[in-house]
Amino acid sequence: MKDYRPLELPTQNHGQRDYGIVSCEGGICAAKGVRAAGVCAGLRKEPGRLDLSLVALNETSVCAGVFTQNRFCAAPVQVSQERVENGRACAIVLNSGNANASTGAPGVQVAQQTTALVAEELGCAEEEVLVASTGVIGVPLALDGFVSGIPQAVRALDDTPEAAHRAARAVMTTDTVAKESSCEVELPCPNGGSVRAHVGGFVKGSGMIMPNMATMLCVLSTDAPLTSEAAHDALLSAVGETFNKVTVDSDTSTNDTCVLFATGDAGGDPVGVDSLAYPAIAAAIRWVCEELARKIAADGEGATKLVTVDVLGAANDEDAETVARSIANSPLVKTAIFGHDANWGRVAMAAGKCGVDFDQYNVDIDLLGVPVLRAGLPLPMDEEDLLRRFEEDEIRIAISLGEGEANARVWTCDLTHEYVTINGDYRT
Amino acid sequence: MKDYRPLELPTQNHGQRDYGIVSCEGGICAAKGVRAAGVCAGLRKEPGRLDLSLVALNETSVCAGVFTQNRFCAAPVQVSQERVENGRACAIVLNSGNANASTGAPGVQVAQQTTALVAEELGCAEEEVLVASTGVIGVPLALDGFVSGIPQAVRALDDTPEAAHRAARAVMTTDTVAKESSCEVELPCPNGGSVRAHVGGFVKGSGMIMPNMATMLCVLSTDAPLTSEAAHDALLSAVGETFNKVTVDSDTSTNDTCVLFATGDAGGDPVGVDSLAYPAIAAAIRWVCEELARKIAADGEGATKLVTVDVLGAANDEDAETVARSIANSPLVKTAIFGHDANWGRVAMAAGKCGVDFDQYNVDIDLLGVPVLRAGLPLPMDEEDLLRRFEEDEIRIAISLGEGEANARVWTCDLTHEYVTINGDYRT
Numbered sequence: 001m002k003d004y005r006p007l008e009l010p011t012q013n014h015g016q017r018d019y020g021i022v023s024c025e026g027g028i029c030a031a032k033g034v035r036a037a038g039v040c041a042g043l044r045k046e047p048g049r050l051d052l053s054l055v056a057l058n059e060t061s062v063c064a065g066v067f068t069q070n071r072f073c074a075a076p077v078q079v080s081q082e083r084v085e086n087g088r089a090c091a092i093v094l095n096s097g098n099a100n101a102s103t104g105a106p107g108v109q110v111a112q113q114t115t116a117l118v119a120e121e122l123g124c125a126e127e128e129v130l131v132a133s134t135g136v137i138g139v140p141l142a143l144d145g146f147v148s149g150i151p152q153a154v155r156a157l158d159d160t161p162e163a164a165h166r167a168a169r170a171v172m173t174t175d176t177v178a179k180e181s182s183c184e185v186e187l188p189c190p191n192g193g194s195v196r197a198h199v200g201g202f203v204k205g206s207g208m209i210m211p212n213m214a215t216m217l218c219v220l221s222t223d224a225p226l227t228s229e230a231a232h233d234a235l236l237s238a239v240g241e242t243f244n245k246v247t248v249d250s251d252t253s254t255n256d257t258c259v260l261f262a263t264g265d266a267g268g269d270p271v272g273v274d275s276l277a278y279p280a281i282a283a284a285i286r287w288v289c290e291e292l293a294r295k296i297a298a299d300g301e302g303a304t305k306l307v308t309v310d311v312l313g314a315a316n317d318e319d320a321e322t323v324a325r326s327i328a329n330s331p332l333v334k335t336a337i338f339g340h341d342a343n344w345g346r347v348a349m350a351a352g353k354c355g356v357d358f359d360q361y362n363v364d365i366d367l368l369g370v371p372v373l374r375a376g377l378p379l380p381m382d383e384e385d386l387l388r389r390f391e392e393d394e395i396r397i398a399i400s401l402g403e404g405e406a407n408a409r410v411w412t413c414d415l416t417h418e419y420v421t422i423n424g425d426y427r428t
Numbered sequence: 429m430k431d432y433r434p435l436e437l438p439t440q441n442h443g444q445r446d447y448g449i450v451s452c453e454g455g456i457c458a459a460k461g462v463r464a465a466g467v468c469a470g471l472r473k474e475p476g477r478l479d480l481s482l483v484a485l486n487e488t489s490v491c492a493g494v495f496t497q498n499r500f501c502a503a504p505v506q507v508s509q510e511r512v513e514n515g516r517a518c519a520i521v522l523n524s525g526n527a528n529a530s531t532g533a534p535g536v537q538v539a540q541q542t543t544a545l546v547a548e549e550l551g552c553a554e555e556e557v558l559v560a561s562t563g564v565i566g567v568p569l570a571l572d573g574f575v576s577g578i579p580q581a582v583r584a585l586d587d588t589p590e591a592a593h594r595a596a597r598a599v600m601t602t603d604t605v606a607k608e609s610s611c612e613v614e615l616p617c618p619n620g621g622s623v624r625a626h627v628g629g630f631v632k633g634s635g636m637i638m639p640n641m642a643t644m645l646c647v648l649s650t651d652a653p654l655t656s657e658a659a660h661d662a663l664l665s666a667v668g669e670t671f672n673k674v675t676v677d678s679d680t681s682t683n684d685t686c687v688l689f690a691t692g693d694a695g696g697d698p699v700g701v702d703s704l705a706y707p708a709i710a711a712a713i714r715w716v717c718e719e720l721a722r723k724i725a726a727d728g729e730g731a732t733k734l735v736t737v738d739v740l741g742a743a744n745d746e747d748a749e750t751v752a753r754s755i756a757n758s759p760l761v762k763t764a765i766f767g768h769d770a771n772w773g774r775v776a777m778a779a780g781k782c783g784v785d786f787d788q789y790n791v792d793i794d795l796l797g798v799p800v801l802r803a804g805l806p807l808p809m810d811e812e813d814l815l816r817r818f819e820e821d822e823i824r825i826a827i828s829l830g831e832g833e834a835n836a837r838v839w840t841c842d843l844t845h846e847y848v849t850i851n852g853d854y855r856t
Contacts, residue, residue, distance in 0.1 A: 070777060070781045071779070071780035071781075071786055071788055072777060072779065072791075101777075102788070102806060104804050104805040136771075136773060137771075138773035138776065138800075138806045140806070331843075331847070332851055335848050335851035335852045336852070339851070341852065343566075344566060345527075345530050348500045348529075348530045348565060349565060351499070351500065352499035356499070360530070373530065377532040378531065378532070378568070415759075417845050417849070419763070420843060420844060420845050420848060422763075423760055423763035424764070424766045424767030424769065424844075
């Protein structure tokens with residue numbers, strides 16, 4: 001008699017257990033030395049809707065950033081990418097309603113002028129202000145709204161959870177909820193004792209979301225005294241394991257931007273990549289990123305479900321990743337989930353189509369924790385039980401290829417009528 | 429003053445002009461020596477629906493085939509692929525309602541038994557009968573329906589257009605129309621004079637359609653006396669330029685099968701790849717394949733529009749193809765077309781996201797024949813004019829990358845509510 005136990009999966013967000021990371025309030029303002037604001041600058045058609053977000057640091061701070069790899073990268077990406085290389089910044093200004101992408105040289109000028117307005121108000125150098133935009137592509141962005149909006153945002157700057165929340169809301173487009181996360185972590189000091197540090201942030205992203213890139217727009221902050229190198233390494237590694245594992249629709253934005261500020265206001269010695277405290281703060285940054293990444297997938301345009309795809313037993317990491325993305329991006333898998341249809345044959349199809357080599361007679365598949373295929377043979381299914389399990393908020397798909405030891409996990413959502421509705425009349 | 433003429437595109441289906449190919453009646457039976465039937469074998473839930481298709485050749489004939497590259501290739505694919513290597517066949521039996529995929533060794537046995545039933549009725553060798561299936565994956569296929577259905581199909585075999593049409597209808601699943609095509613072409617003889625040859629076929633395919641594979645199920649026939657090598661070469665080349673350029677949803681079936689039979693009944697000397705007549709008959713085969721490929725895209729699940737994507741000025745063929753597929757598979761491009769939204773920014777996004785190198789400031793884009801982007805700068809749009817153009821059945825998108833001389837064309841369709849409806853409750 002065969003034993004059809006579910007596949008054993010890696011745990012989610014392990015940092016919590018390993019470093020005593022605990023969730024806290026405050027979003028982007030959880031870290032000391034960070035103020036935020038979200039205001040209505042009239043950049044959007046809907047009157048009164050928040051559309052301009054500002055995050056300002058009390059002192060010029062360490063910063064790191066990752067950006068879209070789309071060849072049609074937007075004007076603000078061109079500006080911010082260059083400035084992040086200096087490793088220092090004092091603010092980032094973000095707008096929704098217009099992506100300032102495919103807008104040519106005039107678009108770059110507007111992005112620069114936007115940062116100049118912020119620099120003037122804050123009394124810092126223009127080169128220390130970053131900029132990010134989200135919204136429609138290919139429509140010239142006017143400076144007008146920023147001229148009045150930026151002074152208004154500077155006046156509204158505050159370090160409260162409410163201010164953080166307004167900043168998170170002002171970058172929403174088709175997002176249905178503001179997506180924030182923050183946590184505390186104890187950083188060990190070389191000479192004994194410890195320092196309590198915070199990491200927080202918000203993210204905007206709902207459609208045009210695809211792995212292998214930064215997410216849409218994400219601002220992160222910590223008060224840990226990270227060196228520039230440590231901030232860069234921790235961000236790159238966290239993004240690679242979290243945002244780059246999310247795919248809503250396989251489309252990659254022209255505007256993806258993810259920046260991390262480190263104010264150092266938690267105190268203590270500088271934390272470099274070789275410091276005793278580095279693993280803990282890197283885990284805390286990853287923890288926040290994973291929270292935000294899962295929120296993006298769950299809030300995918302029109303989504304009703306967060307979907308986690310685990311690939312086990314691949315020959316190597318690349319194969320595992322390719323199969324996981326192939327399943328997560330398959331419109332047929334995603335519509336089946338929307339329809340609460342335990343059609344795991346589409347998971348098999350999606351695994352098989354992507355050019356990764358395996359023997360179908362070694363493959364196991366679990367759907368919603370239920371074994372449905374073992375060694376290439378379908379198992380009898382209790383459809384009633386599966387229908388009940390489809391009521392859960394998170395749908396788990398796991399496939400073992402039987403080729404090796406490599407695993408991968410990606411997050412996605414289902415494909416629904418609402419996705420078509422949203423994207424069938426977004427611009428007009 | 430700049431000149432904003434539309435981009436110059438290659439013509440469609442050029443064989444017609446170059447070889448005097450003319451459309452004719454008859455579908456798969458247009459070629460002499462071919463009979464077909466479509467019957468109801470009770471394999472589907474809907475009573476009375478045609479579900480078993482048979483194409484039989486009067487004599488054992490040359491055959492060639494291409495098959496899915498999906499690692500979860502279905503049982504009938506495993507059986508037919510091996511048999512096609514002999515280069516000779518006398519029949520193919522096809523069913524809808526069950527794909528006989530992910531069904532393990534028992535599935536392979538059922539596929540073999542199906543061909544044995546056909547061989548017995550026709551009095552030919554089992555190894556000369558091919559088999560193909562389409563429908564749900566992962567559900568065991570019972571032989572019962574074939575036991576009564578196959579004798580019934582053999583009795584119904586006929587060489588009329590009506591019989592061809594019933595064969596085409598019996599393989600439909602979510603297809604809304606039977607997809608057939610046939611043509612005549614004059615083949616020059618080495619010693620002067622010519623022979624009138626025919627090519628015909630039908631195809632089934634609507635969802636789970638993606639390039640770089642054969643299409644779902646396609647049966648082609650010609651009465652030209654092709655050698656086995658010539659049949660193989662002509663089929664491979666035609667499929668590469670037509671079916672492999674279609675993408676409905678980026679998902680690749682486990683069951684894709686495309687076979688070509690050459691009866692030789694048109695008379696004349698054998699036609700090899702070096703024969704005087706080869707280019708004309710190869711063009712005729714390509715002509716039929718392009719007709720069928722466009723019909724697949726136009727009948728994509730839930731589609732309201734056929735979409736043709738042309739990429740011009742790429743550095744090489746691979747880049748051109750990658751960009752074309754990236755645009756054609758983008759859910760955001762496809763939903764915008766459904767919404768009659770001239771949101772060409774999504775075309776730019778899709779071109780930029782796929783890893784192909786180009787400079788956005790050299791890019792031109794036309795939508796529906798209207799220049800909308802020149803050298804990376806948006807042009808003013810007449811939205812009324814574009815809305816009118818969206819009423820056309822075929823939507824054309826063209827992008828020039830300004831990198832080189834390579835071009836690519838792919839066909840797809842829009843992404844609609846109906847796609848989600850069809851695939852949200854297909855199995856249950």
